[in-house]
Amino acid sequence: xxxxxxxxxxxxxxxxxxxxxxxxxxxxxxxxxxxxxxxxxxxxxxxxxxxxxxxxxxxxxxxxxxxxxxxxxxxxxxxxxxxxxxxxxxxxxxxxxxxxxxxxxxxxxxxxxxxxxxxxxxxxxxxxxxxxxxxxxxxxxxxxxxxxxxxxxxxxxxxxxxxxxxxxxxxxxxxxxxxxxxxxxxxxxxxxxxxxxxxxxxxxxxxxxxxxxxxxxxxxxxxxxxxxxxxxxxxxxxxxxxxxxxxxxxxxxxxxxxxxxxxxxxxxxxxx
Amino acid sequence: xxxxxxxxxxxxxxxxxxxxxxxxxxxxxxxxxxxxxxxxxxxxxxxxxxxxxxxxxxxxxxxxxxxxxxxxxxxxxxxxxxxxxxxxxxxxxxxxxxxxxxxxxxxxxxxxxxxxxxxxxxxxxxxxxxxxxxxxxxxxxxxxxxxxxxxxxxxxxxxxxxxxxxxxxxxxxxxxxxxxxxxxxxxxxxxxxxxxxxxxxxxxxxxxxxxxxxxxxxxxxxxxxxxxxxxxxxxxxxxxxxxxxxxxxxxxxxxxxxxxxxxxxxxxxxxxxxxxxxxxxxxxxxxxxxxxxxxxxxxxxxxxxxxxxxxxxxxxxxxxxxxxxxxxxxxxxxxxxxxxxxxxxxxxxxxxxxxxxxxxxxxxxxxxxxxxxxxxxxxxxxxxx
Amino acid sequence: xxxxxxxxxxxxxxxxxxxxxxxxxxxxxxxxxxxxxxxxxxxxxxxxxxxxxxxxxxxxxxxxxxxxxxxxxxxxxxxxxxxxxxxxxxxxxxxxxxxxxxxxxxxxxxxxxxxxxxxxxxxxxxxxxxxxxxxxxxxxxxxxxxxxxxxxxxxxxxxxxxxxxxxxxxxxxxxxxxxxxxxxxxxxxxxxxxxxxxxxxxxxxxxxxxxxxxxxxxxxxxxxxxxxxxxxxxxxxxxxxxxxxxxxxxxxxxxxxxxxxxxxxxxxxxxxxxxxxxxxxxxxxxxxxxxxxxxxxxxxxxxxxxxxx
Numbered sequence: 001x002x003x004x005x006x007x008x009x010x011x012x013x014x015x016x017x018x019x020x021x022x023x024x025x026x027x028x029x030x031x032x033x034x035x036x037x038x039x040x041x042x043x044x045x046x047x048x049x050x051x052x053x054x055x056x057x058x059x060x061x062x063x064x065x066x067x068x069x070x071x072x073x074x075x076x077x078x079x080x081x082x083x084x085x086x087x088x089x090x091x092x093x094x095x096x097x098x099x100x101x102x103x104x105x106x107x108x109x110x111x112x113x114x115x116x117x118x119x120x121x122x123x124x125x126x127x128x129x130x131x132x133x134x135x136x137x138x139x140x141x142x143x144x145x146x147x148x149x150x151x152x153x154x155x156x157x158x159x160x161x162x163x164x165x166x167x168x169x170x171x172x173x174x175x176x177x178x179x180x181x182x183x184x185x186x187x188x189x190x191x192x193x194x195x196x197x198x199x200x201x202x203x204x205x206x207x208x209x210x211x212x213x214x215x216x217x218x219x220x221x222x223x224x225x226x227x228x229x230x231x232x233x234x235x236x237x238x239x240x241x242x243x244x245x246x247x248x249x250x251x252x253x254x255x256x257x258x259x260x261x262x263x264x265x266x267x268x269x270x271x272x
Numbered sequence: 273x274x275x276x277x278x279x280x281x282x283x284x285x286x287x288x289x290x291x292x293x294x295x296x297x298x299x300x301x302x303x304x305x306x307x308x309x310x311x312x313x314x315x316x317x318x319x320x321x322x323x324x325x326x327x328x329x330x331x332x333x334x335x336x337x338x339x340x341x342x343x344x345x346x347x348x349x350x351x352x353x354x355x356x357x358x359x360x361x362x363x364x365x366x367x368x369x370x371x372x373x374x375x376x377x378x379x380x381x382x383x384x385x386x387x388x389x390x391x392x393x394x395x396x397x398x399x400x401x402x403x404x405x406x407x408x409x410x411x412x413x414x415x416x417x418x419x420x421x422x423x424x425x426x427x428x429x430x431x432x433x434x435x436x437x438x439x440x441x442x443x444x445x446x447x448x449x450x451x452x453x454x455x456x457x458x459x460x461x462x463x464x465x466x467x468x469x470x471x472x473x474x475x476x477x478x479x480x481x482x483x484x485x486x487x488x489x490x491x492x493x494x495x496x497x498x499x500x501x502x503x504x505x506x507x508x509x510x511x512x513x514x515x516x517x518x519x520x521x522x523x524x525x526x527x528x529x530x531x532x533x534x535x536x537x538x539x540x541x542x543x544x545x546x547x548x549x550x551x552x553x554x555x556x557x558x559x560x561x562x563x564x565x566x567x568x569x570x571x572x573x574x575x576x577x578x579x580x581x582x583x584x585x586x587x588x589x590x591x592x593x594x595x596x597x598x599x600x601x602x603x604x605x606x607x608x609x610x611x612x613x614x615x616x617x618x619x620x621x622x623x624x625x626x627x628x629x630x631x632x633x634x635x636x637x638x639x640x641x642x643x644x645x646x647x648x649x650x651x652x653x654x655x656x657x
Numbered sequence: 658x659x660x661x662x663x664x665x666x667x668x669x670x671x672x673x674x675x676x677x678x679x680x681x682x683x684x685x686x687x688x689x690x691x692x693x694x695x696x697x698x699x700x701x702x703x704x705x706x707x708x709x710x711x712x713x714x715x716x717x718x719x720x721x722x723x724x725x726x727x728x729x730x731x732x733x734x735x736x737x738x739x740x741x742x743x744x745x746x747x748x749x750x751x752x753x754x755x756x757x758x759x760x761x762x763x764x765x766x767x768x769x770x771x772x773x774x775x776x777x778x779x780x781x782x783x784x785x786x787x788x789x790x791x792x793x794x795x796x797x798x799x800x801x802x803x804x805x806x807x808x809x810x811x812x813x814x815x816x817x818x819x820x821x822x823x824x825x826x827x828x829x830x831x832x833x834x835x836x837x838x839x840x841x842x843x844x845x846x847x848x849x850x851x852x853x854x855x856x857x858x859x860x861x862x863x864x865x866x867x868x869x870x871x872x873x874x875x876x877x878x879x880x881x882x883x884x885x886x887x888x889x890x891x892x893x894x895x896x897x898x899x900x901x902x903x904x905x906x907x908x909x910x911x912x913x914x915x916x917x918x919x920x921x922x923x924x925x926x927x928x929x930x931x932x933x934x935x936x937x938x939x940x941x942x943x944x945x946x947x948x949x950x951x952x953x954x955x956x957x958x959x960x961x962x963x964x965x966x
Contacts, residue, residue: 014778028800031810090693098690113705117901120939124708130355147704208793211904225795232799234311235516244796255791344927459924511913526807652740656914
């Protein structure tokens with residue numbers, strides 16, 4: 001068998017392996033797409049027996065809950081990004097520009113939420129939030145999402161600010177601009193691409209976040225992932241597939257968009 | 273960067289408005305209905321009860337939320353109300369809750385419910401013991417049954433020529449046809465839990481004692497012995513991911529038989545999600561069934577409106593049209609009131625495979641609270657470990 | 658000659674003023690930094706470290722029962738092992754295997770991206786491998802649920818192509834499905850980091866080895882891999898943590914027992930409100946993660962330290 005394989009021209013072998021990889025990656029996606037346009041599909045049919053958009057109507061009906069979930073998800077994600085940026089821009093600047101005695105310790109502290117399995121933390125946050133009456137509120141969910149995404153946004157912000165050429169800032173100061181003005185007109189715009197990347201990451205992480213919302217949001221706050229989970233566990237694969245597609249649109253859209261920002265420099269500065 | 277932040281802010285604002293943040297000047301009462309159980313429970317409130325109630329009561333909006341299947345869903349409701357009680361909130365955020373028996377018992381014991389049954393007209397239409405007693409806890413006056421449901425064995429007659437009639441026959445069949453029987457363990461939903469309860473009753477001499485008591489902690493040994501054989505049985509079956517999972521796998525030909533809720537079964541068939549040829553049967557000595565209860569939290573914000581909602585939901589017309597006809601449950605109030613409102617064909621549809629006699633002899637309640645707890649824990653220790 | 662008390666007072670005065678000067682300088686230099694960092698730090702402290710402490714306390718605190726007063730003890734841990742011992746071992750083995758498999762595949766893909774010599778293959782691979790990165794775990798779980806089922810799309814395709822007979826199809830909706838989903842989802846992340854590290858390497862050593870006639874696999878294993886071991890170790894540890902945090906995948910794919918302890922934790926909380934055992938399981942998961950992190954990082958850093966760079 002291997003002898004036969006080695007006699008094949010190289011491009012066939014490469015094509016085969018790439019083809020297998022493509023099947024492994026896109027097969028499940030195609031499956032999702034099929035379920036999204038299915039109306040009837042049961043054994044022993046290999047492909048859907050009846051195609052249609054009946055379930056799209058059901059999902060988007062006023063009482064369907066999908067519109068509310070979508071709105072919740074977007075609102076929470078946008079608020080998470082806003083809060084994240086508000087917290088990480090100053091923190092990233094401090095870490096990149098100012099001298100700190102405990103810089104490593106502080107960086108490690110921000111790493112904590114990603115270093116520990118966060119399920120036990122979410123369980124306990126829910127218990128704490130119950131007492132503070134924050135459980136089941138949008139604010140509670142936003143706080144949970146923000147903390148989870150903070151390490152990513154702080155580290156990327158620090159890397160972005162570190163990549164800004166100091167000489168440009170000094171030049172601005174030399175011609176008389178105050179520190180705040182320098183920051184707003186010189187540093188921030190130069191770091192903007194990196195900050196945009198972090199904003200997008202945080203947005204996507206919040207949109208797709210499930211575990212924290214499961215503990216803190218249920219039953220009052222429904223986000224798209226929760227809706228998808230309920231539909232899937234309820235055996236309603238069509239609704240689950242449709243909701244999944246809705247979730248994928250921003251994700252894949254931003255993936256194509258962020259290819260520009262995933263530069264090696266930014267990535268290699270992460271962790272320094 | 274400025275443009276981008278403005279854009280983000282605008283988007284956030286737009287979504288906030290789109291979610292229907294309360295606009296001042298338009299007074300609307302919101303009735304919050306929280307229900308445990310599968311998605312079909314939320315669908316029932318959203319698609320059937322809410323439109324009817326809103327039409328009869330203009331200015332009222334019904335908001336339904338689900339907390340998840342199984343006792344976990346009821347536990348979530350308990351935690352919510354407990355938290356508000358501890359925090360001393362004046363008006364709680366839930367007006368009507370739908371819970372399982374275990375949950376109802378815990379809620380009554382924690383004094384979190386209001387006694388509303390006497391103020392509701394349909395309160396007199398229920399005489400079954402399930403309205404007074406929830407697995408050993410006295411809940412009279414606090415609850416009204418929404419429906420009664422039953423677990424039964426669903427099987428594909430093309431693959432299962434001679435359906436097993438008892439637990440013992442099932443074990444033999446599963447050995448001969450490995451991986452063809454599926455159930456959802458005890459974490460995925462109550463149909464699996466019910467199957468395990470029935471197993472204990474079938475494989476020990478505890479039977480009636482489990483239902484009626486008195487509770488004896490020493491019986492734990494007998495329970496663990498009965499569950500010992502379940503561990504071996506589990507090697508010959510497939511686990512399914514939930515109540516709906518069993519139906520789904522039946523549908524996709526991945527299993528040939530499994531315990532399901534009768535109402536979910538009929539609903540799925542009506543929806544085109546289950547092959548119409550699949551049938552039901554009850555295993556001897558019996559499989560459990562349970563009611564779910566309407567309850568009103570003690571400090572509900574709209575207690576009077578909540579009672580009105582429940583009155584409507586338990587009226588014979590709504591029970592006939594909604595519970596029996598649309599959602600295929602057995603009625604919560606006494607059967608004769610509901611049967612009078614339906615044509616014989618629709619009524620008999622409920623009893624196609626499982627006759628009233630079957631129900632009477634093999635339809636059991638769940639075990640008493642303490643036994644229930646013992647069986648669940650023993651399962652985790654003996655079977656799952 | 659000043660008395661001892663005066664001397665002590667003098668020293669105290671001196672040290673007090675020294676502290677004041679230090680504080681003033683420190684404030685001038687670090688005050689701004691502290692101010693900028695405070696909100697973010699506060700967030701992490703309040704909404705992560707505090708609940709974490711809660712979890713640790715909750716795992717060891719035994720509430721009052723009967724006549725016994727509340728106290729501390731290992732009771733919750735005992736119950737956790739009693740009920741979920743198999744699951745704990747299962748979790749350790751499954752997540753470790755998933756991480757190792759991810760690591761191996763990531764090195765292969767990243768290696769090909771760095772050392773590959775067929776432009777179209779490298780470009781296609783580069784475009785292909787990133788797709789699962791932006792698909793959330795819960796969507797991946799849903800897709801895999803119907804893809805990997807006994808009569809799911811994967812098996813149907815294989816049957817349709819004539820590779821398998823219908824009777825031979827097996828469902829993967831158990832631990833294999835969980836491993837498959839984890840690897841599917843984490844592979845792009847690890848590959849991205851490793852490929853980035855490989856791309857930043859000095860090509861001269863690679864060129865030198867090529868000139869000497871070394872095969873590409875050998876170059877990968879003996880020259881490239883040792884230099885990226887640290888990044889690989891970090892990526893694998895992060896993957897381990899991620900997999901230990903995911904709830905949706907095991908719930909949706911692995912229906913039976915044994916299952917991951919994440920499912921057990923959620924079950925304890927949701928069905929029983931049993932924070933004691935749930936927190937004990939949480940501490941156990943932290944210990945597992947800590948152990949793995951220590952092993953990987955020690956291995957990775959030791960190698961890095963021994964590198965003659």
